[in-house]
Amino acid sequence: MKDKTIDYVLRTTWLAVNKMYNEEAAKFDSTMATGFTLLSIDPEKGTPSTSLGPKMGMEATSLSRILKTMETRGLIERKPNPEDGRGVLIHLTDFGREKRAYSREKVLTFNDAIKKHIPLEKLQSFYEVAEVINELISNKKIYNQKDNILK
Structure with a gap:
């Protein structure tokens, strides 16, 4: 990886x-x-x-x-x-x-x-990570935004 x-x-x-x-x-x-x-x-x-x-x-x-x-x-x-x-x-x-x-x-x-x-705990982590990624994207917190997390 x-x-x-x-x-x-x-x-x-x-x-x-x-x-x-x-x-x-x-x-x-x-x-x-x-x-x-x-x-x-x-x-x-x-x-x-x-x-x-x-x-x-x-x-x-x-x-x-x-x-x-x-x-x-x-x-x-x-x-x-x-x-x-x-x-x-x-x-x-x-x-x-x-x-x-x-x-x-x-x-x-x-x-x-x-x-x-895949053990349940790892699947749960996968779902949590996917949810955070989706939230960051939908809330426009990645590129050229007021609350850009990359600053």
């Missing part, structure tokens, strides 16, 4: 996870992005399209492309939001629920495998 920066470790680990999920999803003519989207949609009530992007940490343009593909493949359907006439709810179709269950199974398998190889 010597000489590796924190961002390098985060990036290479995420790329490995992303590749693993995409290889698994490809076996079923899908992608990791589709699986993540399926898991982010409330299977009972649907999810407002406007809250899906922020929930997933994605830009609206990227999400629009994914949703259009998912709709074309029959995984989701868009319905008017009864609470907001201008809004749209994204609902899973029966096929979408089936693919969501598959995606959930793959995520749980990954989590179980990691938990078998």
Whole structure:
């Protein structure tokens, strides 16, 4: 680990996870992005399209492309939001629920495998470190900010 920066470790680990999920999803003519989207949609009530992007940490343009593909493949359907006439709810179709269950199974398998190889205390530390990194970034405490911690 010597000489590796924190961002390098985060990036290479995420790329490995992303590749693993995409290889698994490809076996079923899908992608990791589709699986993540399926898991982010409330299977009972649907999810407002406007809250899906922020929930997933994605830009609206990227999400629009994914949703259009998912709709074309029959995984989701868009319905008017009864609470907001201008809004749209994204609902899973029966096929979408089936693919969501598959995606959930793959995520749980990954989590179980990691938990078998890493002690709980180390995992807890990992979560704590990730939370601090996210807080520093979201509170803009790293670059050119009033409360810059690098000063």
